Amino acid sequence: MGFASKSPWVIHYDASSCNGCDIEVLAALCPGYDVERFGIINTGNPKHADIFLVTGSVNEQNIRVVQEIYNQMLEPKVVVACGCCACTGGVFHDSYNVLGGVDQAIPVDVYAPGCAVRPEAIIDAVVEGLAVLEQKSEALQQQRKGA
Amino acid sequence: MDNAIVTSLVSVVIGTVFFAILAPIVGCLLDGIDRKVSARMQGRVGPNILQPYWDVRKLLLKERASVNTTEGTYVNAALFFALVAGGIFFSGGNFLLVVFVITLSSLFFIVAAYSTRSPYAEIGASRETLQVMSYEPMVLLTSVAMFMIAGTFNVSGLFTMSSPLICGGWAVFAGLLFVLTIKLRKSPFDISSSHHAHQEIVKGITTEMSGPTLAKVEIMHWCENVLFLGWVGMFFVYGGLPSVLLGVLVAVVVYFFEIWIDNNFARVKWQAMLKWAWIVAIVAGGLNIAVLAFF
Numbered sequence A: 001m002g003f004a005s006k007s008p009w010v011i012h013y014d015a016s017s018c019n020g021c022d023i024e025v026l027a028a029l030c031p032g033y034d035v036e037r038f039g040i041i042n043t044g045n046p047k048h049a050d051i052f053l054v055t056g057s058v059n060e061q062n063i064r065v066v067q068e069i070y071n072q073m074l075e076p077k078v079v080v081a082c083g084c085c086a087c088t089g090g091v092f093h094d095s096y097n098v099l100g101g102v103d104q105a106i107p108v109d110v111y112a113p114g115c116a117v118r119p120e121a122i123i124d125a126v127v128e129g130l131a132v133l134e135q136k137s138e139a140l141q142q143q144r145k146g147a
Numbered sequence B: 001m002d003n004a005i006v007t008s009l010v011s012v013v014i015g016t017v018f019f020a021i022l023a024p025i026v027g028c029l030l031d032g033i034d035r036k037v038s039a040r041m042q043g044r045v046g047p048n049i050l051q052p053y054w055d056v057r058k059l060l061l062k063e064r065a066s067v068n069t070t071e072g073t074y075v076n077a078a079l080f081f082a083l084v085a086g087g088i089f090f091s092g093g094n095f096l097l098v099v100f101v102i103t104l105s106s107l108f109f110i111v112a113a114y115s116t117r118s119p120y121a122e123i124g125a126s127r128e129t130l131q132v133m134s135y136e137p138m139v140l141l142t143s144v145a146m147f148m149i150a151g152t153f154n155v156s157g158l159f160t161m162s163s164p165l166i167c168g169g170w171a172v173f174a175g176l177l178f179v180l181t182i183k184l185r186k187s188p189f190d191i192s193s194s195h196h197a198h199q200e201i202v203k204g205i206t207t208e209m210s211g212p213t214l215a216k217v218e219i220m221h222w223c224e225n226v227l228f229l230g231w232v233g234m235f236f237v238y239g240g241l242p243s244v245l246l247g248v249l250v251a252v253v254v255y256f257f258e259i260w261i262d263n264n265f266a267r268v269k270w271q272a273m274l275k276w277a278w279i280v281a282i283v284a285g286g287l288n289i290a291v292l293a294f295f
């Protein structure tokens, strides 16, 4: 395993979640689940983050915010959609201003379903995301050597 | 050139090289222990002891990006002067010079944040400036007290004393412990950049620093921590090796105490930090120096 997957720092953005999924994301950081065991830190800064956790669906208002955060993150980066809303739009999918899942705005690497998504599912999704992060990191190194 | 100047220059260069190699290793382990102990205090398992090392290796692998061309240079300068300050201190050089050089390092760090023109980084930078303003009087009074007790600013001069600095300067030592919380960036005085995302405005002074630049900032903090713990240990050093061991032991105890404080206090406003740091400096530092001067 390379270093990219040993210290995944996450940034969490609440797109238009009902706050159910947000509470679960924060629960994963609490003593019961303690994701810092895996080196996971919750940063508030896209420039420091490796993994982007998005909860809730994307709508007309926040699509630009989601894209902005994604663009500010540096490669290698991974996006995890947390909860049914973030995956597909969930119960709000036919709301008048909802565009759908996060993949309508930015490329998503891992989908974690659930309403609300359980902390175990979030941890599973992030671990899944680490493999993707590792691949992207490899690719970046290769590209650098080639250049 | 004068022979003495050449000798001291050479010893500073050698000291800096050794410090640049050893301090990051020690500082990294200290940071790892800090995170582990903090996690245990919060009832968590916590990360591996080597986690800070992995973090920095990861940051070095990240894409290189910077908001301007000068930020990296300022951060390099900050790291360089932190290493030189450590080199001067641990090679037994002039304590006053150490204080000035490490402050210069802080100033470069502040300028690096200001140069990015980001509102979040600027808030962090102005708070860092307030931190420097808060701790600097106490640190300068410490060097004055050191001169009055030991008769020299040279750290190597301490080894020829018959009793350690703590004997005549325990009040200054207490004052230094107070500002140490600011210098180690521990809560309640982690004003410019907190380790805890939930109580931070984006990421304070390091908001715009990313990837390899942030890695250098981390390494600089490790070196600073080692240097500041060296200042703590300095108060117990005299004569031979046992006193050095005592100094190291006290530094370890103080570090543990700082972690405990970090985990038990919420961040205060900068006004409170500035006020209390100056009150402590004037009372502890001022009284101690007055006693030394008149009795």
Ligand code: SF4
Pocket (backbone or CB within 6 Å): A016, A017, A018, A019, A020, A021, A055, A056, A082, A083, A084, A085, A086, A090, A091, A114, A115, A116, A117
């Ligand atoms: S998936 Fe369920 S819990 Fe999560 S934001 Fe949507 S409605 Fe709320």
